[in-house]
Amino acid sequence: MTRLPARLLDSPLDRTVASRWAAVRSTLNGPVVTRFAPSPTGVLHEGHLLHLAWIGELARLTGARVIVRMEDHDATRCRPEYERAILDELERSGLEVDHASLASLRSGAPSPYRQGDNPERYRAAFERLREMGLLYGCTCTRSALGPPDEFGERHYPGTCRGQPIDREGKHVVRLMLPDEATEVEDLLHGTIRQHPLRDHGDPVIRDALGQWTYQLCVVVDDTVHGVNLVIRGNDLVTSTGRQLLLARLLGRTEPIVTAHHPLLLDGEGKKISKRGVLSHES
Numbered sequence: 001m002t003r004l005p006a007r008l009l010d011s012p013l014d015r016t017v018a019s020r021w022a023a024v025r026s027t028l029n030g031p032v033v034t035r036f037a038p039s040p041t042g043v044l045h046e047g048h049l050l051h052l053a054w055i056g057e058l059a060r061l062t063g064a065r066v067i068v069r070m071e072d073h074d075a076t077r078c079r080p081e082y083e084r085a086i087l088d089e090l091e092r093s094g095l096e097v098d099h100a101s102l103a104s105l106r107s108g109a110p111s112p113y114r115q116g117d118n119p120e121r122y123r124a125a126f127e128r129l130r131e132m133g134l135l136y137g138c139t140c141t142r143s144a145l146g147p148p149d150e151f152g153e154r155h156y157p158g159t160c161r162g163q164p165i166d167r168e169g170k171h172v173v174r175l176m177l178p179d180e181a182t183e184v185e186d187l188l189h190g191t192i193r194q195h196p197l198r199d200h201g202d203p204v205i206r207d208a209l210g211q212w213t214y215q216l217c218v219v220v221d222d223t224v225h226g227v228n229l230v231i232r233g234n235d236l237v238t239s240t241g242r243q244l245l246l247a248r249l250l251g252r253t254e255p256i257v258t259a260h261h262p263l264l265l266d267g268e269g270k271k272i273s274k275r276g277v278l279s280h281e282s
Contacts, residue, residue, distance in 0.1 A: 189260060
């Protein structure tokens with residue numbers, strides 16, 4: 001199993017994580033469940049291996065069950081051969097994962113752990129939000145929103161709010177977020193306080209190609225799979241509050257705890273995302 005550097009294991013950070021977990025464990029109902037949920041747009045890279053190491057250590061500390069999920073909602077980029085390569089590398093990594101989810105993905109049959117096999121889940125959530133009057137079509141381009149911030153986010157000012165969902169021409173569908181602040185307990189950062197509507201604006205939940213987006217799919221699947229410990233990289237901290245609000249709108253009442261870990265960066269300080277072939281010794 002790929003391990004975290006020793007300096008992160010027996011350290012003040014490690015002890016802080018344990019202390020935070022002891023304080024929040026009682027807020028979670030039932031067993032602790034987390035997930036390894038890659039998108040099969042390429043094979044695993046070194047950044048994924050660091051993520052697997054964090055999952056392994058945090059699952060050990062919290063006693064969490066680790067399910068495996070394939071987030072292949074983007075049909076234009078995801079490929080079955082990448083999924084097979086990812087599952088092969090996952091098994092070689094030595095991470096202890098939920099056998100049922102892994103076997104389901106390996107079976108060759110439709111799986112409840114593969115997003116592409118479950119479009120009805122996201123359609124049902126979409127229709128629920130539509131009936132609540134919370135969806136609208138947006139024709140704004142990325143260039144019209146200005147440059148992204150340090151997290152790659154562009155603030156959306158609500159320009160198209162109130163427009164119909166099925167608009168003429170190329171458009172996305174956005175969700176009208178409530179004007180509310182959020183708080184989530186994070187094992188590495190402490191309390192994460194956000195105001196999603198003010199911070200970044202209404203998220204896209206169906207893209208211009210008619211595909212469900214990450215923001216919708218991950219919220220729906222985490223509820224279906226009982227995930228209550230979300231482990232992911234620091235680049236996704238900004239998604240926390242909006243996903244919490246979306247989950248509440250869809251009826252989730254169970255709380256979550258998060259752990260946003262450091263990323264593997266290259267020499268220029270950029271996130272490593274090249275999906276090259278890994279040697280088995282990695």
